[in-house]
Amino acid sequence: MADRYLSFTGTAPGRFLTRRLGLPQPAPLRRDALDGGLLHLTAGKSDLGLAPVLARTGLAADENGRPAAVVLDATCVRDVDALAEVHAALHPVVRSVTTGGRVVVLGTPPEAADHHQAAAQQALEGFTRSLGKEIGRGRTVNLVRVTGADAVAAESTLRFLLSPASAFVSGQVIEVGTAAGEATDAAADGGITAPDDWELPLAGRTALVTGAARGIGAAVAETLAGQGAQVVVLDVPQAEDEARRAAERLGGTALALDITAADAGERIAAAVPGGLDVLVHNAGITRDRRLVNMDADRWSSVLDVNLAGVLRTTDALLAAGAVNRGGRIVATASIAGLAGNAGQTNYGASKAGVVGLVRSLAPRALAGHGVTVNAVAPGFIETRMTAAVPLLIREAGRRMSSLAQGGLPVDVARTIAWLAHPASGAVNGQVVRVCGQSLLGA
Numbered sequence: 001m002a003d004r005y006l007s008f009t010g011t012a013p014g015r016f017l018t019r020r021l022g023l024p025q026p027a028p029l030r031r032d033a034l035d036g037g038l039l040h041l042t043a044g045k046s047d048l049g050l051a052p053v054l055a056r057t058g059l060a061a062d063e064n065g066r067p068a069a070v071v072l073d074a075t076c077v078r079d080v081d082a083l084a085e086v087h088a089a090l091h092p093v094v095r096s097v098t099t100g101g102r103v104v105v106l107g108t109p110p111e112a113a114d115h116h117q118a119a120a121q122q123a124l125e126g127f128t129r130s131l132g133k134e135i136g137r138g139r140t141v142n143l144v145r146v147t148g149a150d151a152v153a154a155e156s157t158l159r160f161l162l163s164p165a166s167a168f169v170s171g172q173v174i175e176v177g178t179a180a181g182e183a184t185d186a187a188a189d190g191g192i193t194a195p196d197d198w199e200l201p202l203a204g205r206t207a208l209v210t211g212a213a214r215g216i217g218a219a220v221a222e223t224l225a226g227q228g229a230q231v232v233v234l235d236v237p238q239a240e241d242e243a244r245r246a247a248e249r250l251g252g253t254a255l256a257l258d259i260t261a262a263d264a265g266e267r268i269a270a271a272v273p274g275g276l277d278v279l280v281h282n283a284g285i286t287r288d289r290r291l292v293n294m295d296a297d298r299w300s301s302v303l304d305v306n307l308a309g310v311l312r313t314t315d316a317l318l319a320a321g322a323v324n325r326g327g328r329i330v331a332t333a334s335i336a337g338l339a340g341n342a343g344q345t346n347y348g349a350s351k352a353g354v355v356g357l358v359r360s361l362a363p364r365a366l367a368g369h370g371v372t373v374n375a376v377a378p379g380f381i382e383t384r385m386t387a388a389v390p391l392l393i394r395e396a397g398r399r400m401s402s403l404a405q406g407g408l409p410v411d412v413a414r415t416i417a418w419l420a421h422p423a424s425g426a427v428n429g430q431v432v433r434v435c436g437q438s439l440l441g442a
């Protein structure tokens, strides 16, 4: 579904009119390449060892004063006075960040035993989210919390956030190397593996995506295949032809299966004799009604596909040992599960349940096995699902975010690919919104 408002605001009269009327001014997102170099700043003296990691991102050091990416290392900020250095570092450069550029702030987890450190580090969250809301021009701002002095554990995350792949991810706080303890433990468990080729990180790995015949799932399968994975395209028997065509295009295989089937996990395990390296729970449905009008069928069908099916198949696959060492499980939540949405008590419950599953399973799945469990929470994504939403609600969904537009399936797919990356072993138990910093539940 074309976003006509976005096209209109890209014209000279459109820009003039929307500025005069104070209307949202979305900038087309940069999904191909960033337009400029990298500026590395620090607030205070840091011993994070970030420079070699940033050098490997391929972004050249900014030389003309118009950076496309700014990284502020604020890991040494331990009290409120030190926050002045955050202001001093970013105040002079924010204006010069190019259209569609990136700002990444690095911090550390707030410490329960030090309320001054906790206050200062928590302040970075409010700072990052506020800057994301005001920076405009398709630019994004995110906070990465690292544990210890280990920038290598954050390499895949930095590469993602400093690339076009994260175009629709803004205002997020991502913890690296905390959910499973020290990042070095994760590495010892086989959780972090730098790929031989960063362009094909999933080469030799098998990935299964549920609900992959169309929409977001199809984009996920395509993105993972593009990064070298052997993909299994799973969808309901009614969508078998579509799934088969998608699988053929990607050099993968199709699996016609309803994930609510009692034996779904066992049938998946049988279809992947070498086990799974990446499992993406994407299949999902909506059956909207306000609770007063919602019959038991609408309730249970959504809970069954979106949550019970995910729990059952995950349990069966883990029990069968079908998730390989260093495996990656990514589930699809929704901002409706974080913020709630009128008419979606069933859907909101199911997607919040996914978040609960991820947070509980993540520390246990990793232990000794290097498996990570994370979730993405998409906001308004341009798919058949959102094309069916009534016009006014659809327009509100698109504009009520910092980026003032809907995302594309590929934005979710690329975020999942980062979480599925062999080098993302220290990213565990995270729920990352792919929503352009939507105002819903922000």
Ligand code: NAD
Pocket (backbone or CB within 6 Å): 210, 211, 212, 213, 214, 215, 216, 217, 234, 235, 236, 239, 257, 258, 259, 260, 282, 283, 284, 285, 305, 332, 333, 334, 335, 377, 378, 379, 380, 381, 382, 383, 384, 385, 386
């Ligand atoms: P979609 O309806 O276009 O595609 C969903 C796919 O899942 C379909 O191919 C469908 O056949 C399949 N599916 C449904 N039930 C299944 C079952 N029981 N077993 C196997 N496959 C099944 O939806 P989409 O917009 O691509 O959404 C994908 C996921 O993202 C869903 O989990 C959805 O809740 C979530 N999400 C989407 C948006 C959005 O804006 N589109 C926002 C937030 C979250």
